[in-house]
Amino acid sequence: MKLADNKATLSFSNGGPSVELPVYQGSIGPDVIDIRKLYAQTGMFTYDPGFLSTASCQSAITYIDGDKGELLYRGYPIEQLAVNCDFLETCHLLLYGELPNADQKKTFSDTVTRHTMVNEQMQFFLRGFRRDAHPMAVLTGLVGGLSAFYHDSTDINNPEHREIAAIRLIAKMPTLVSMAYKYGIGQPYMYPRNELSYAGNFLRMMFGVPPEDYVVNPVLERALDRIFILHADHEQNASTSTVRLCGSSGTNPFAAIAAGVACLWGPAHGGANEACLNMLEDIQRNGGVSKVGEFMEKVKDKSSGVKLMGFGHRVYKNYDPRAKLMQETCNEVLNELGLENDPLFKLAKELEKIALEDDYFVQRKLYPNVDFYSGIVQRAIGIPVNLFTGIFALARTVGWIAQLNEMIGDPEYKIGRPRQLFDGATKRDVKPLAQR
Ligand code: SDX
Secondary structure, eight states: OEEEEEEEEEOOTTOOOOEEEEEEEOSSSOOEEOOTTHHHHHSOOOOOTTOTTOOOOOOSSEEEETTTTEEEETTEEHHHHHHHOOHHHHHHHHHHSSOOOHHHHHHHHHHHHTTOOOOTTHHHHHTTSOTTOOHHHHHHHHHHHHTTTOGGGOOTTSHHHHHHHHHHHHHHHHHHHHHHHHHHHTOOOOOOOTTSOHHHHHHHHHHOOTTSOOOOOHHHHHHHHHHHHHTSOOSSOHHHHHHHHHHTTTOOHHHHHHHHHHHHTSTTTTTHHHHHHHHHHHHHHTTGGGGHHHHHHHHHOGGGOOOOTTBOOSSOSSOOHHHHHHHHHHHHHHHHTTOTTOHHHHHHHHHHHHHHHOHHHHHTTOOBOTHHHHHHHHHHHTOOGGGHHHHHHHHHHHHHHHHHHHHHTSTTOOOOOOOOOOOSOOSOOOOOGGGO
16 A cells, blocks of 8 residues: 555534544555544544454555445456456465466365365264254354364464465365265265366265266256356455454464354355345245235335345445356356246346335335346256355355454564444443342
8 A cells, every 4th residue: 555645634513623634545445544542642543343344454465446346356347257257366476475377276176176185084073963953053163173184284374384274274164164065964964076177076075976977967067157156355344354354363274264154154145145135035936026026125124124135235335246147157057957937036026116116215225236146047056055165165265364464474464453432331340149
């Protein structure tokens, strides 16, 4: 970042001394007012719960223009990456800043492939869970548990440790997610196969069974790979900010990523794809398209607490570019599987059409986000609803680890420790029990 030819002056109506604050600019996007010295100079904090106007860091990884509906990974538009690259090329880009050439791609892909197995002991973690445990509860435990196996790579300040931990996490997430799935349905775990692609390997570990060979469907393989690309990173969202804050204490990368998995689970964040599909199934069960109007009235009635899941976004005040690409992928998969008349897809498109013409949504700039169509395409592939967020976590692991490594790699980073506006009880004395 560099100093802008602009300054901010903070003055106080009570006659307190004004304060000059430097303004910095990045390569694109809003400038920032540097308030790092504000407390020392004024004895006051800024107040921004939810961080609507706060830049928590400087980063060179992902840029979002919410008004234009633009998403760039290291400068490349998501629309171009989704068509011209695969997920492992995107991982290389997010981690190292550049798309790989053919040799680099082969080396990176081979390295990831050779880390896809997990320690045989990992399978015994799962036995502690009930078979009907939510896969995100299992995954949070499994990812955190990885740190118990890799004492050779838990010093987050060691660049080599960060590198091998990144590879291990990207490589093992598909194995762990498929283990959580297999455990839930009582089928044996499938070991990874080194001759398969990243997405193909995951499909086989999910849907393959020991008694027969599994043939990867190339359309589903490509669709899943694209779903991974679309979910790979997204600036300082809630789970990425969680990973950064957790990692800032110097904890090991596996623990920091486990914190990200836990945060992503929430229905306002990565859990929205599961909540969105459940919403579509509820509407379908209660009458389908004919009931959309009634449902939308509930959504617009604040007292109902009903939200149109998969719609709205803190940053996008235009169409989420990932939602457009997800809808295309949905079309491809449903056509491939002969499900082009899938009632939920029709229902989703009807909901979107109505919402985009309704003043409530137009005024609030509410558009479909990445979660609106992702559930329909994952369900068509055969992924159970309660595993959708696990797929999101699998894909977002590369973004979390790239953002964590960027923070730790900055010699100026400090442990994150926000302050507060306190409005609780002022100092008072404890009365003996008999007097309370
Ligand atoms: C992800 O941050 C990221 O980048 C996240 C993510 C990523 O890749 O990491 O993009 C992934 O989490 C996508 C978002 C998934 N969540 C959902 O689809 C859940 C439904 N959406 C909402 O909960 C909401 O839109 C949020 C949480 C996504 C954004 O919330 P904000 O920015 O705090 O906005 P808000 O709740 O203040 O909404 C503004 C207004 C409010 O109405 P008013 O108070 O102004 O009258 O819009 C309304 C909200 O009530 N509103 C909705 C709505 N979303 C917002 N009303 C109905 N349905 C919705 N979905």
